Amino acid sequence: VVAAFQPKFMKGTKVLLTAGPTFERIDAVRGITNSSSGKMGFSIARAAAEAGAEVTLVAGPTPLVTPAGVRRIDVVSSKDMLAAVNAEVPKTDIFISVAAVADYYVLNPSEQKIKKDAHILTLELAPNPDILANVAGLAEPPFCVGFAAESENLLEYGEQKRRRKKLPLLVANQVQTAMGADDNEVYLLDDHGQHKLPRAAKLDIARAIIQHTAKLYREYHP
Numbered sequence: 001v002v003a004a005f006q007p008k009f010m011k012g013t014k015v016l017l018t019a020g021p022t023f024e025r026i027d028a029v030r031g032i033t034n035s036s037s038g039k040m041g042f043s044i045a046r047a048a049a050e051a052g053a054e055v056t057l058v059a060g061p062t063p064l065v066t067p068a069g070v071r072r073i074d075v076v077s078s079k080d081m082l083a084a085v086n087a088e089v090p091k092t093d094i095f096i097s098v099a100a101v102a103d104y105y106v107l108n109p110s111e112q113k114i115k116k117d118a119h120i121l122t123l124e125l126a127p128n129p130d131i132l133a134n135v136a137g138l139a140e141p142p143f144c145v146g147f148a149a150e151s152e153n154l155l156e157y158g159e160q161k162r163r164r165k166k167l168p169l170l171v172a173n174q175v176q177t178a179m180g181a182d183d184n185e186v187y188l189l190d191d192h193g194q195h196k197l198p199r200a201a202k203l204d205i206a207r208a209i210i211q212h213t214a215k216l217y218r219e220y221h222p
Ligand code: CTP
Pocket: 018, 078, 097, 098, 099, 100, 101, 102, 103, 128, 129, 130, 131, 132, 133, 145, 146, 147, 148, 149, 150, 161
């Protein structure tokens, strides 16, 4: 029987995902975040669980419902997400990084609500660590799948990101198409080249991503 036709083709495989945005605190009531519904990441978590994988989902703030059979860890900031991922990575076969992680955090967040006045408010932002690049750079990394959200030069920027972060697979999507929508259109970039998944519901795209990931994973870990 061909593997892809077996409904539980990921049985025994441990999959770790990040999804949704992160939120970086400015003060007691304000923060900086990214536009991310979490739908793509949650759909991939669901598709992996349907395929029989043991799935852990590290989720930033989102009202989405946890897919059946998925273990969920809620986080707020990028630093929380990094800590949760690092704790899980040693028991992970495949890491799929779908979260829209905030690239910067506020250097000195205020405990109290900052009062407004007529002046310009300056925030100091410092770069957050790249969670995916850290995991992919480990001596014995899990099989790493990255995402690239681009507003222009999708394939060129996507392939650059894949090489820079040393990823066997990267899913590139156009922010104008993907953001908040129920469907998506993506390119799979791997060592064999580019492969387009035409516009479809995010759950169908997610199932195709999981099939491709499982196939490549077996290629790398025969
Ligand atoms: N990522 C991450 N940790 C970060 C930033 C990004 O794990 N601090 C992951 C994302 O989950 C995604 C991939 O890296 O899988 C690419 O994210 P993206 O924002 O598209 O690219 P960046 O490398 O952050 O570059 P830029 O935002 O400048 O395009």
